[in-house]
Amino acid sequence: MQVKGTILYVIQSAPRDNAPTKHAFAIADLMRDCGYEVIFLVAGIEPGSNGGCCWDYPVTIPNSLKLTKWQLIAKYHERMTSCRAYAAFKDKAKEVSPAAVIYYGIEAELAAKVSTWCRDCDVPVLVDETDWFEPHFRGDIAAWIVERSRSKRVELVDTLADGVIAISPFFRDYFELICKEHGKPQVFFLPPLNRNGDSIATIAEGVPRKRTVTRFFYAGSPAGGKDNLACFIKAIEKLSDAMPSRPVIDVVGVSPEEAENLCTGLSKVNGVHFWGRRSHDRVIEMLRESDFGILFRKPELYARAGFSTKFAECMSNGVPMLCNEVGGADAVLETGVDGIVVPDMSEKSMEDGIKVACSMSDCELMAMKKAALDKALQLFSPEEYRDSFSLYLGSLISR
Incomplete structure (x- = not known):
């Protein structure tokens, strides 16, 4: 050319x-x-x-x-x-x-x-x-x-x-x-x-199963105050044993030591794993093993004006987002179809979001994963x- x-x-x-x-x-x-x-x-x-x-x-x-x-x-x-x-x-x-x-x-x-x-x-x-x-x-x-x-x-x-x-x-x-x-x-x-290699083309069907765990995923640096993890971890702690599938979350970018300062009293909640920094390739591997990405932000100017790369990264790997409504990237989601959007970061909203995610059948979750990837292939390609x-x-x- x-x-x-x-x-x-x-x-x-x-x-x-x-x-x-x-x-x-x-x-x-x-x-x-x-x-x-x-x-x-x-x-x-x-x-x-x-x-x-x-x-x-x-x-x-x-x-x-x-x-x-x-x-x-x-x-x-x-x-x-x-x-x-x-x-x-x-x-x-x-x-x-x-x-x-x-x-x-x-x-x-x-x-x-x-x-x-x-x-x-x-x-x-x-x-x-x-x-x-x-x-x-x-x-x-x-x-x-x-x-x-x-x-x-x-x-x-x-x-x-x-x-x-x-x-x-x-x-x-x-x-x-x-x-x-x-x-x-x-x-x-x-x-x-997406850059070359950032997105998968299809989602493998796999062997039908009844999952016992629903895996959530976050990668980033919430210490700057843009993202909120504590509200979600509190909800996991409360609902851990009350769901059809047990909620767990992998947090990359935050060490166990940093977690205690970031989420005081919540760093050792059952089902919450802080992995510290990992290579980009390892982060993508962990992401693809997850069921939902999460992102919770205050309804302020930065959240409305920006568009978190977490949406592109997660959805492009067949992982739908669970997020709150701020008038930003969440606006591209059709809740219940290619992601789950809750109104705010209140205790009730966090619990409602986890309940929806953990109560989905494997077939419903697979359909949402495919819908998230289909949207990503249009929006981020x-x-x-x-x-x-x-x-x-x-x-x-x-x-």
Whole structure:
């Protein structure tokens, strides 16, 4: 395929084995399939050299941003001004002559400067938008500065871009309303995409059986306060011996020691297993052995605006979700068909959700697993978006 042009993808942090990297690389896969070369530029402060990493795409980490923990003044100044990051951006843009620029997760000051440069150079600028947190000071001044800056970016800078890649229905609706009033940004809804090997094709029927255990699964880091595990574990403790099939949960990413701080008094509940960190391959193995993934979040802005990759990861492996209703990713589920949605995180809702899951027959559970996978193959497969996304990029670049 002839290369149509180069897209410069500006990201906040160096690629790692985490959800933001998978998200950005999955979109880069799609852009490559549409005929574009993709080059990444890291725009955030990086403590080390990150040398020797094997990434799927060319990644530039500017030397000027490799600041040590002792360079506090330089770090503070950079967070407030993005001077070093912007200089690095201009150098890279001059080198590669991008057909388009996309930024993801960067701070407001840099986003504004990048947008101005793109406008002056007649290069379309797009936003890859995934998060929107209301700034709250929790004792960490650096984290608060970043949080406030990114909120400012969504409200004041993203609206001036030529295009927005919106991860959630919330962001799609938010920016489409702005587009109707001002003629831009043009919006493309793109939920978390699977990369090669992330999804299974079919679900093996297996030998009919009467299960005695219903396995729930969570992988992540609830310590940040986004996800709530304690309410679900309390419900398991109460219902453990009262269900047709006994509820158990595997929690990956939280060690038994960390669990006691996270879920005080609940870390040793029967049927609750904390496994600490595991390799990605092992996490997928454990996931595929489970019956339901879980995700419980507060009905706040971050939950409505984001779209947890847990939905894509679980459903794409034939594991339906049990979650609460927040007006975010839960909106894609048809409760009772391809997942279970409870109203809130109350004790009654948790218990009701577990009762529904643990009372399902094996045939009913298998039907829900197949429905979850069928929806995932439509919603999270890059092939479903290739043609429309190619037209979208082409229209912005030609304009």
